[in-house]
Amino acid sequence: MSRLDGKVAIITGAAQGIGLGIARVFAEAGATTILSDINAAQGEAAVRGMEPQGGSVLFVSADVTQENEVRALVGKAIDTFGRLDIVVNNAGICTVKSAEQSTVEEWDEVMAVNVRSIFLTTKFAVPPMRKNGGGSLLNVASVSSFVGQQNTPAYCASKGAVLMLTKSLALDYGPDNIRVNCICPGITDTPMLRSHVRHAPDPDAHLQQRLRRVPMGQMLYPDDMGRAAAFLCSDDAKGITGASLVVDGGYISCAEFFPAG
Numbered sequence: 001m002s003r004l005d006g007k008v009a010i011i012t013g014a015a016q017g018i019g020l021g022i023a024r025v026f027a028e029a030g031a032t033t034i035l036s037d038i039n040a041a042q043g044e045a046a047v048r049g050m051e052p053q054g055g056s057v058l059f060v061s062a063d064v065t066q067e068n069e070v071r072a073l074v075g076k077a078i079d080t081f082g083r084l085d086i087v088v089n090n091a092g093i094c095t096v097k098s099a100e101q102s103t104v105e106e107w108d109e110v111m112a113v114n115v116r117s118i119f120l121t122t123k124f125a126v127p128p129m130r131k132n133g134g135g136s137l138l139n140v141a142s143v144s145s146f147v148g149q150q151n152t153p154a155y156c157a158s159k160g161a162v163l164m165l166t167k168s169l170a171l172d173y174g175p176d177n178i179r180v181n182c183i184c185p186g187i188t189d190t191p192m193l194r195s196h197v198r199h200a201p202d203p204d205a206h207l208q209q210r211l212r213r214v215p216m217g218q219m220l221y222p223d224d225m226g227r228a229a230a231f232l233c234s235d236d237a238k239g240i241t242g243a244s245l246v247v248d249g250g251y252i253s254c255a256e257f258f259p260a261g
């Protein structure tokens with residue numbers, strides 16, 4: 001696994017799911033790891049549950065849609081550890097509703113949590129990173145950055161935006177040695193996935209049906225995303241910026257897939 005010794009990292013949406021998986025892997029890889037989330041009780045519990053195996057871990061509550069809270073989150077990292085090397089923009093929400101069923105408020109909330117958040121963390125994290133001589137911003141996009149899913153127009157639009165925002169920021173901050181990349185998870189076992197499939201009449205059958213469309217045929221887990229994230233944020237990836245790493249068991253490589261037999 002790629003090492004992150006000496007690096008200070010903020011991970012948003014880290015109280016559960018993919019964010020918590022990334023935080024676990026980062027701490028094991030030696031990073032000083034700041035877990036952040038809007039859910040303070042669960043975030044504090046997550047930190048208590050993590051064995052300090054490498055770098056130290058800390059929870060800081062923040063709503064990624066709020067400018068003041070994101071500014072304070074970055075400030076806390078600098079005040080406590082004196083530097084900031086990595087921000088993983090993982091916090092995200094998904095509403096399962098057609099456009100005509102959605103309210104303007106629901107549309108705006110998805111865009112604020114999934115996209116505006118990245119603008120805000122970038123705005124406040126880039127100056128201290130530039131001062132350090134570089135850094136790494138990693139956005140959690142999705143297979144929905146490339147292909148549509150039914151009944152999730154706001155989510156798919158937001159994840160398409162994350163992909164293009166990644167490329168645009170990579171151009172702006174390449175000269176500062178700040179790399180900007182994204183990972184694009186496929187079907188990953190998290191509370192978000194479980195609540196998404198609950199909209200189907202038979203959630204388990206629906207999940208199995210979706211997994212049959214995946215060439216590798218397997219569910220992915222938060223730590224799988226953590227290892228991909230650690231690679232992109234480590235010095236092993238020092239030549240990589242503006243990239244999207246699809247971690248989906250082959251899900252979006254095919255229009256159709258027929259398992260053997």
Ligand SMILES: NC(=O)c1ccc[n+]([C@@H]2O[C@H](COP(=O)([O-])OP(=O)(O)OC[C@H]3O[C@@H](n4cnc5c(N)ncnc54)[C@H](O)[C@@H]3O)[C@@H](O)[C@H]2O)c1
Nearest residue numbers: 013015016017018038063064091092142185188190191192
């Ligand atoms: N699970 C999947 O199959 C899958 C697939 C592709 C992409 N993703 C993406 O991965 C990321 C994590 O998803 P997950 O499945 O772990 O979701 P999850 O719902 O299990 O966890 C998301 C976390 O984000 C936090 N959060 C929500 N709004 C916030 C806000 N305003 N400020 C701060 N924190 C906030 C939640 O409290 C929660 O702890 C998301 O960006 C999601 O779109 C997930």
